[in-house]
Amino acid sequence: MSDFETVASSENQAARRGPSGEPGAPNQVGVQKPRSLAGDAWRDLRRNPIFWISLVLVTVVTLMAIVPGLFTANDPQDCVLSRQNAGPSGGAIFGYDFQGCDTYARAVYGSRASLLVGALSALFTGVIALVVGMLAGYFGGWVDAVLSRVIDIVLGIPLLLAAIVLLKRVSTAGPNARITAVIFVLAVLGWTTAARVVRSSVITAKEQDYVAAARMLGAGNGRIMWRHILPNSLAPAIVVLTIALGTFIAAEATLSFLGIGLKAPTISWGQDIDTGRIHMRESSTPLIVPSAFLALTVLAFIMLGDAIRDAFDPKLR
Amino acid sequence: MFRYILRRLLQMVLAFFGTTLIVYALMFAGQTDPIQALAGERPVTAAQRAYLTEKYHLDQTGVGGFFYRYFDYVRSLLQGDLGQSLTGRQIGDILQQAWPVTVKLALIALAVAVIFGVTAGVIAGIRRASIFDNATLVLTLLVLGIPTIVLAPLAQYFLGVRWPVFPPTAGAEPSFYALLLPGIVLGSLSLATALRLTRTSVAENLRADYVRTARSKGLVKRRIVGIHVLRNSLIPVVTFLGVELGNLMSGAIITEGVFNIPGVGFNLFRGIRTEDGPLVVGFVSVLVVVYLVSNLLVDVLYAVLDPRIRYE
Numbered sequence: 323m324s325d326f327e328t329v330a331s332s333e334n335q336a337a338r339r340g341p342s343g344e345p346g347a348p349n350q351v352g353v354q355k356p357r358s359l360a361g362d363a364w365r366d367l368r369r370n371p372i373f374w375i376s377l378v379l380v381t382v383v384t385l386m387a388i389v390p391g392l393f394t395a396n397d398p399q400d401c402v403l404s405r406q407n408a409g410p411s412g413g414a415i416f417g418y419d420f421q422g423c424d425t426y427a428r429a430v431y432g433s434r435a436s437l438l439v440g441a442l443s444a445l446f447t448g449v450i451a452l453v454v455g456m457l458a459g460y461f462g463g464w465v466d467a468v469l470s471r472v473i474d475i476v477l478g479i480p481l482l483l484a485a486i487v488l489l490k491r492v493s494t495a496g497p498n499a500r501i502t503a504v505i506f507v508l509a510v511l512g513w514t515t516a517a518r519v520v521r522s523s524v525i526t527a528k529e530q531d532y533v534a535a536a537r538m539l540g541a542g543n544g545r546i547m548w549r550h551i552l553p554n555s556l557a558p559a560i561v562v563l564t565i566a567l568g569t570f571i572a573a574e575a576t577l578s579f580l581g582i583g584l585k586a587p588t589i590s591w592g593q594d595i596d597t598g599r600i601h602m603r604e605s606s607t608p609l610i611v612p613s614a615f616l617a618l619t620v621l622a623f624i625m626l627g628d629a630i631r632d633a634f635d636p637k638l639r
Numbered sequence: 640m641f642r643y644i645l646r647r648l649l650q651m652v653l654a655f656f657g658t659t660l661i662v663y664a665l666m667f668a669g670q671t672d673p674i675q676a677l678a679g680e681r682p683v684t685a686a687q688r689a690y691l692t693e694k695y696h697l698d699q700t701g702v703g704g705f706f707y708r709y710f711d712y713v714r715s716l717l718q719g720d721l722g723q724s725l726t727g728r729q730i731g732d733i734l735q736q737a738w739p740v741t742v743k744l745a746l747i748a749l750a751v752a753v754i755f756g757v758t759a760g761v762i763a764g765i766r767r768a769s770i771f772d773n774a775t776l777v778l779t780l781l782v783l784g785i786p787t788i789v790l791a792p793l794a795q796y797f798l799g800v801r802w803p804v805f806p807p808t809a810g811a812e813p814s815f816y817a818l819l820l821p822g823i824v825l826g827s828l829s830l831a832t833a834l835r836l837t838r839t840s841v842a843e844n845l846r847a848d849y850v851r852t853a854r855s856k857g858l859v860k861r862r863i864v865g866i867h868v869l870r871n872s873l874i875p876v877v878t879f880l881g882v883e884l885g886n887l888m889s890g891a892i893i894t895e896g897v898f899n900i901p902g903v904g905f906n907l908f909r910g911i912r913t914e915d916g917p918l919v920v921g922f923v924s925v926l927v928v929v930y931l932v933s934n935l936l937v938d939v940l941y942a943v944l945d946p947r948i949r950y951e
Contacts, residue, residue: 471650474650474654475653475654475657475658479654479658479661479927480886480926480927480930482892483923483926483927484658484661484662484923486907486911486919486923487661487662487919487920487923490911490914490916490919568784572786572788575786575788576786576787576788576893579788579893580892580893580896580908580911580912581911581912582911592788595788595789595792596788598792599792599795599796599897602792602795602796602800603800606796606801609792609793609796610793610796613789613792613793616786616788616789617784617785617786617789620784620785620786621780621781621784621785624780624783624784625780625784628780
């Protein structure tokens with residue numbers, strides 16, 4: 323980010339001097355350190371309540387996925403039919419569902435599969451998007467033409483419909499194979515937006531002086547792409563991927579809701595919402611609790627990405 | 640313009656073959672015993688087996704045989720013959736029955752998006768950074784962030800079961816009133832996007848030179864906004880809504896399934912649940928075609944609506 327930083331910080335210094343034009347005005351405390359773009363963004367983010375709310379939510383849900391035992395002492399697989407739709411008692415603060423399982427414990431343990439699928443699909447999406455976007459943006463010409471058409475075609479495939487067809491192939495697979503299949507499907511269908519973002523930021527970055535300087539110093543294509551352009555085009559991609567993580571979690575839940583994503587014994591919010599929906603007339607908490615968990619998690623990731631993008635986008639400032 | 644349409648058509652044909660090939664390959668190729676898969680868990684007699692082998696050209700093996708069967712499938716798809724579902728009904732008949740309901744639902748959703756989304760978007764764009772603007776931004780973020788599988792069952796529970804304002808399910812031959820709640824749920828996502836698009840483009844156009852000219856001519860604000868700004872701001876909204884109509888037709892799987900509306904999405908929902916392979920493939924193929932055609936129409940419409948856009 324070094325070149326970005328120097329440009330941004332020189333502008334900031336000029337702005338900070340203000341009307342007096344003196345660099346070390348008395349009301350400014352401490353040693354003057356040039357502020358970077360990231361520093362500016364951080365200053366904006368710190369004052370944004372939405373950023374803090376979503377960050378706390380993301381942290382809590384991540385913690386929940388890693389150590390669910392911290393949040394509930396009950397076993398989500400311990401289901402006794404005699405407690406069917408029973409009210410809150412003991413550790414089960416939201417009561418029991420149709421199968422007599424602890425509603426709250428199931429929602430807590432459900433975060434693991436959702437976050438795993440979301441994070442890994444976002445990771446793979448990021449890798450595909452970086453490779454495709456980098457090649458298309460850096461080389462241009464026929465490479466760009468071919469890759470852009472591929473992006474167009476994949477973007478033209480409706481995600482849900484394609485996922486339905488792809489996942490029907492593994493309808494009898496075991497739980498781990500299912501998780502892998504869902505991640506694979508989401509990554510294969512969902513990388514296009516991020517690839518376009520990477521492509522456009524690579525196109526901007528490759529025209530910069532530091533790239534010309536690196537080339538003059540004898541750096542090859544690989545080194546320029548890896549050491550100079552990649553770090554400078556990573557930030558927008560990370561923002562897009564944060565938002566994508568949220569949408570992937572929603573997509574996984576939708577597939578599980580339809581009965582083609584994750585299946586029992588894997589616990590997932592989508593399935594629980596589906597069973598809760600069917601029995602909503604007898605008891606509504608088994609529908610509302612996983613719905614709330616899912617909605618808050620998806621919202622948290624989308625809001626986090628939104629807040630970071632707003633802070634990094636100088637046009638909106 | 641003509642060349643542009645031609646190029647887009649070629650691209651669409653490419654996308655059509657690409658998608659149907661993927662759909663077909665994934666559904667039917669590489670199966671160990673497609674005839675048994677077609678029959679489900681029922682036993683297959685030797686006569687049936689021989690009949691099906693000949694009917695679907697399964698005696699031809701290898702890559703050549705695969706493409707032979709694929710083109711067979713595409714040919715019947717183009718002729719409008721979608722084959723039979725596992726229940727024995729013609730898929731074309733099921734689709735014909737389901738289509739009007741889905742179109743009705745999609746139009747309600749679109750009307751909701753246009754009436755509320757565009758109106759609120761214009762107000763938010765004019766009064767930028769006001770309380771109304773900030774409130775709509777937060778609300779649209781909520782709507783965009785909450786998945787349909789949360790929104791639809793909760794709307795059904797709260798507005799259909801807990802406080803029975805709307806009928807909770809639609810059933811066969813649904814009335815307009817029964818379709819209203821599902822239409823709102825389905826349209827809320829497009830509503831949020833349409834609102835944000837309108838807001839941004841109204842706010843942008845209000846700063847344009849022609850607005851300043853109109854103001855200095857002494858035109859009243861209502862005329863400036865209603866005639867000059869709106870006409871220019873709605874171009875991206877119209878294109879978005881066009882794409883969205885295609886999306887709504889295919890994207891109603893969850894909403895139709897939850898509210899029990901016998902449309903295209905509902906049949907697909909049921910087809911997935913009952914593992915009805917031929918029905919799923921037939922429906923998905925048709926929906927992909929609808930999606931591609933609506934995208935093409937929108938791109939052409941865009942060029943007609945906005946003369947500034949020139950296609951070589």
